[in-house]
Amino acid sequence: MNQTPDYIQELRSKFPILKTEVHGKALVYFDNAATTQKPLEVIERVQSYYNSENANIHRGVHHLSQVATQDYEDARKLIQNYIGAGKESEIIFTKGTTDSINLVASSFGGLLQEDDEILISAMEHHSNIVPWQLIARKNKLTLKVIPINRNGELDMETFETMVSEKTKIISITHISNTLGTINPIKDIIKKAHSFGAKVLIDGAQSIQHGKINVSDLDCDFFVFSGHKIFGPTGIGVLYGKEELLELMPPYQGGGDMIKRVSFKETTFNELPFKFEAGTPNIVGGIALGTAIKFLKSIDTKQAFSYEKRLLNYAEEELKKIDEMTLIGTAAEKTSLVSFNVGKIHPFDIGTLLDKQGIAVRTGHHCTQPLMDFFNIPGTLRASFAFYNTIEEVDVFINALKRSLSILK
Amino acid sequence: MNQTPDYIQELRSKFPILKTEVHGKALVYFDNAATTQKPLEVIERVQSYYNSENANIHRGVHHLSQVATQDYEDARKLIQNYIGAGKESEIIFTKGTTDSINLVASSFGGLLQEDDEILISAMEHHSNIVPWQLIARKNKLTLKVIPINRNGELDMETFETMVSEKTKIISITHISNTLGTINPIKDIIKKAHSFGAKVLIDGAQSIQHGKINVSDLDCDFFVFSGHKIFGPTGIGVLYGKEELLELMPPYQGGGDMIKRVSFKETTFNELPFKFEAGTPNIVGGIALGTAIKFLKSIDTKQAFSYEKRLLNYAEEELKKIDEMTLIGTAAEKTSLVSFNVGKIHPFDIGTLLDKQGIAVRTGHHCTQPLMDFFNIPGTLRASFAFYNTIEEVDVFINALKRSLSILK
Amino acid sequence: MSTFIEKQEAIIEDFELFDDWMEKYEMIIDLGKEIRSIPENKRSDDQLIHGCQSRVWLRTEYKESAMYFFADSDAIITKGIIALLIKVFDGEKPETIVKEDLFFIKQIGLQEHLSPTRANGLVGMVKRMKMEALKHV
Amino acid sequence: MSTFIEKQEAIIEDFELFDDWMEKYEMIIDLGKEIRSIPENKRSDDQLIHGCQSRVWLRTEYKESAMYFFADSDAIITKGIIALLIKVFDGEKPETIVKEDLFFIKQIGLQEHLSPTRANGLVGMVKRMKMEALKHV
Ligand SMILES: Cc1ncc(COP(=O)(O)O)c(C=O)c1O
Ligand SMILES: Cc1ncc(COP(=O)(O)O)c(C=O)c1O
Secondary structure: OOOOOHHHHHHHOOOOHHOOOOOOEOOEEEEEOOOOOOOOHHHHHHHHHHHHHOOOOOOOHHHHHHHHHHHHHHHHHHHHHHHOOOOOOHHEEEEOHHHHHHHHHOOOHHHHOOOEEEEEEEOOOOOOOOHHHHHHHOOOOOOEOEEEEOOOEEOHHHHHHHHOOOOOOOEEEEEEOOOOEEEEEEHHHHHHHHHOEEEEEEOOOOOOOOOOHHHOOOEEEEEEEEEHHHOOOEEHHHHHHEHHHOOOOOOOOOOOEEEEOOOEEEEEEEEEEEEEHOOOOHHHHHHHHHHHHHHOOOOHHHHHHHHHHHHHHHHHHHHHOOOOEEEEOOOOEEEEEEEEEEOHHHHHHHHHHOOOOOOOOOEEEHHHHHHHOOOOOOEEEEEOOOOOHHHHHHHHHHHHHHHHHHHH | OOOOOOHHHHHHHOHHHHEEOOOOOOOOEEEOOOOOOOOOHHEEEEEEHHHOOOOOOOOOOOOOHHHHHHHOOOOOHHHHHOOOOOHHEEEEEEEHHHHHHHHHHHOOOHHHHOOEEEEOOOOOOOHHOHHHHHHHHHHOOOEEEEEEEEOOOEOHHHHHOOOOOEEEEEEEEEEEEOOEOOOOOOHHHHHHOOOOEEEEEEEOOOOOOOOOHHHOOOOOOOEEEHHHHHOOOOOOEEEHHHHHHHHOOOOOOOOOOOEEOOOOOOEEOOOOOHOOOOOOOOHHHHHHHHHHHHHHHHHHHHHHHHHHHHHHHHHHHOOOOEEEEOOOOOOOOEEEEEEOOOOHHHHHHHHHHHHHOOOOOEEOOOOOHHHHHHHHOOOOEEEOOOOHHHHHHHHHHHHHHHHHHHHH | OOOHHHHHHHHHHHHHOOOHHHHHHHHHHHHHOOOOOOOOHOOOOEOOOOOOOOEEEEEEEHHHHOOEEEEEEEHHHHHHHHHHHHHHHHHHHHHHHHHHOOOOOHHHHHHHHHHOOOOOOOOHHHHHHHHHHHOOO | OOOOHHHHHHHHHHHOOOOOOHHHHHHHHHHHHHOOOOOOOOHHHHHHOOOOOOOEEEEEEEEEEEEEEEEEEEEHHHHHHHHHHHHHHHHOHHHHHHHHHHHHHHHHHHHHHOOOOOOOHHHHHHHHHHHHHHHHO
């Protein structure tokens, strides 16, 4: 029987926005790869912070400042523990994935020298392309692109031939936000390390769909965004191995990241503070901690495996539709479907789905090189979280059919 | 009669946290220069965003995304209008003042050439020192420091002799967060422009205490933090003149800041998006807009002039205390007092004040060079917002006296 | 010939016939099929309007004090929306196009297409049409 | 001589005499006046403990299997807090200092001085004292 299990209905009830109506229809939120919704406890945590403990942190001797500092640092510990990092000081709070990658590209990339090589892949998000292009141009580095096949999988054979002693860093997405492909990052990391190259994993699309352990993975950097893991906007994480973070010069200058400032000489603070200049997004960090707590309080194993069921069901139903082209048919996939129908522009379908209450994303999903590769203007992407139901998939499929009947 | 006026009591009632107790005492929050408290409507705006419109912005065709985008861009307009900027595209959302200054130091500063000069002052916050030190070292620029006198005022005569054709940018605080000094920025800007130098005004401490009009000021950049103007943490603003922002290369790379990405060539988006890579702090921007709306809804003229009354009263009462040294006795001051009593360490006083419910800041206030100048380890700083009352000043003075009786 | 205002009012009336959004969009799509389009081989990059998720080409003609528009898009809803604009703007004096208020967009509930979302470029289209008209004022 | 645990319990008892925070701090300050301090001319940079708003100097001696501490600070509350630590740690075996739990801090309500706030460096002091002890384990 294809019905949403009770434990999912219960989980779902914790997300207030899912009860919203759009254009008079019940909202079906299938844009989770763009951003996830927030459980009530995260929303309430933000509110309680502002209502009773708002203060600037780290240097205040007064009570509010101490409470806020403690809560902010506790959130750091929660994150450290959740992703299996060895030390708190390896967890840097940033603005988001993009900020994290820019930090590494500028600070680690800035240490590289002419003709050193950086590897990315053909399925990267713009945020994992442009920062490397900028530093490559500045420092005359070579940026190489690991190709993919028509299923949207990395061409691992070619990859093997691309890594060499010249390779200094491989920056690669764990899961493609456009294709859903889960990349074999463990193999990549091993191969990279055998040549002394470092690896940054863009975990923007993986942290919310599975258990991550950076120590197991042995990646050198791991980055993600709070807003994609049921947390607030404006906060993200950079995990980095201590020895690398120690090596890297600071990225931004300002309050909190210094040990001692004088006009003659400035010395920098210890990790993680060296990379956290200025007043941070305090409530962002704290409420991201709450989001992690939320995840720890639920049966994520069950939830994540349910997501696969959603994916399978949606793909099955989509395949029944005439002229359907699924973009991204990797063997290993997370819970998102990207597709086109005939020559219909995804914008047209997206617009009509919206009028039926369904939020999907249309366009290039910040992966234009991938669109060029598939020679399409964009795709229509439905991306699921564990709070989505089987019935919502039905509503979506029916709405899609209705839209197509108008557009064909 | 020295009593808090009714309109202040009414304003005060809009800030939920001010009813908090600390160590069993009513909270007296005099740490407003570190961060300000938030009115109920800002807190509720954050909540309503997460409860009914949370979505990623700028590229979604679905309803939530469009609403969120509209609200985020409306906030930009509100800010533009509030600070008198000519165009929306001149308002860049950042993480905060520190982020804004780093952006300019890196992107504008990166255009400068060996021996070009940057001027800052002796009273700058670390956030307006370190970014310039970093770029100065990188690009072999000369960083010069405008001296101050014992009252904590800029030495304008020396300043006049320091500006020259070599000066490319003067980055200076509008109001000192440690001394309260209001700098004659209009004169500085005029003088700078007469030599073709640009001026960045660090408005972190001025935007919440007076009306700013960047067009009147004719400054080239103006930066501030949301959390210091009754808005959320993790959001800030960089105003820049369009022609300069156009000239500057992008700071970070990623989603949203591009027009077209390919592995061969990437072209950048228009202003303001060129400088806004990645998913922004959406709720931060929107709720900062709400904070601005709040300010527009109240009689700020009255509120700001009341702050002066608080300042005068507090200074008068402080001066009656034995061995009191006020640090920062400029003719033009905003509503904060920095002081030391005899040789007592500010940390000792701050700790005892905290136990009496009073939140003040102690230490170097991220202005270590200023501490070196005055040859002190730190100060005790009480900084007022318009929601503070005359009675709170009395409580503070009494608590201070009690603390001193124990410490002497 | 109806005035600029009358044309808009006529559109509003047409839309009032439908309660259902899907039907309104069917009408928009049908409108798009009626306009003078730009065949693929005649499209050029300088006709492209930026800021749309779909691609939009716009060509204008100025004849006997009036403006005429040819447009196309790879998305048929977008094309329909341009068709609506053309219906209102076509044959008008440049001055009218530059100055007069486009009140019908909000009234028929298409204001979401005016949002600063870069996915749908109604704002860009109107801006371009007005700019083209401005050349002849 | 009392045990490590007994010494902590004694401090807790002393603190229970006062309800008022100000009185507790008066006691802490008085304690600070009693300890073997380090005169200004004997202070050196390697004795400095980082991470405090006030400056803290710490010197240790190891004699007949026991640790002894000398400390000073430019803030008298900080000095009092070190005095509390010294009261508990002085004369103890390095092993005890490294391993045993410092439960009295929370019990007397000084846990705020354990917060990661860099303003008050109790965490740094304890860490340094334990590290010094570790050298002799
Ligand atoms: C004058 C001044 N400049 C810069 C800053 C840095 O602001 P933020 O920490 O919000 O980036 C502050 C605040 O501490 C300040 O007072
Ligand atoms: C794979 C991937 N990388 C990077 C990003 C950028 O994340 P953010 O916009 O939160 O910085 C995203 C999100 O859009 C993503 O999906």
